[in-house]
Amino acid sequence: MHSRSHGLHCVLPPMVLENIARKGDEAQREWATRALSQDHSIRLARVQNSLAGVATSSQRGDALVGVATPRPARVISDAHGTEDVRGPIVRREGDAPTGDTATDEAYDGLGDTFEFWLSAYSRNSIDDAGMPLRGVVHFGEQYPNAFWDGQRMVFGDGDGDVLGLMTGSLDVIGHELGHGVTEKEAGLEYFGQSGAMNESLSDVWGSMVKQYKNHQDAASADWLIGSEVWTPNIAGDALRSMKAPGTAYDDPLVGKDPQPDHMDNYVETIQDNGGVHINSGIPNRAFYLAATEIGGFAWEVSGRIWYEALRDPALRPDSGFGAFARLTVVAAERFQGQGSPAATAVKDAWETVGVPTEQPALQSLTAH
């Protein structure tokens, strides 16, 4: 976890800023929200100063002198076709490219993801405390997958016939590291509806990492996850489509994209941890609808709303779509104002996919 446990040295306590962000007029809410974001970075800098022995007293000048901008700490290991994730390190932070495609793509992708989180949300790595970004390449034998194991991102090479190198997809990399962020913030259980929400959030983060890297606004983004992963042998655009769940692929060998785009088609299954990769299509589409309705760069408003909802202490590990949706509305109203176009867009997006945003009477927050 990050530095909230350290002593604070500010004149204005964060609760004051939070109240202004919640109750002020539009201009007040805007500056208070920005101040809270910057404030977090400053607190982190003060903690770093303190730990480094840098002077923090006003008598000794600016408390932030000597603080470096957070930098990634990337470590890439090579499993050499085995399933040992503790293989030899082949590239560390600052090392020159190795010439191995998987190694260098993983290194670049981890760096791009770090840059996104820092620039968009002032978040210093996955845990907001400078956690090293570890990647393992060449995992397994023709292993057709990539995953987050709780500490590192692991990439298979694919079989070359159906799936190619996993390192070639920036949104996949952003997706997997995004699991680490979700784990640190809310610990959404990886099963059922909370698991599908976990998966959706990773698609949101992954898509925004790609959009940020390519400087794309919501209107021009493709909203596809893993568009580089299928080989030309497969009739498919991507692994998933946030814009049109259920349309990413339709192939005689791998089947048809099973994702629903509305709660009416929610899939009840015991497979896939209760359909976490299937039912994520519903909140995925909600984010796509909100982001495109709000417009601009997705990470600036809609992404921020989703991020603040993730960080809301009211989000529980077993929270489902409804609970998360309600928190996005709360975040939108706090960030943009009650009745604002953004808050309305968020409500409409969830309603469109069949997830109510009104608090149900006498029902669990984990209900559908």
Add this chain to the structure above:
Amino acid sequence: MEKANLPELLADSPIRGQGADRFQYHLAIEDEGGRRELTVSEDQMPEALRSLVDRVKAAGRGA
């Protein structure tokens, strides 16, 4: 099949893994005891079961 100690695994099914986006294996076992189904994450699969799964996969490829 015996080495895989299926009865114990079936009792614990579904066996979920660590992290996210791991492969899951769904095994359907039919014998004189009827049909039973086992779900296990790839990272939680005992070595004996992994051997069984590898043999089944190889058979599917016609190897």
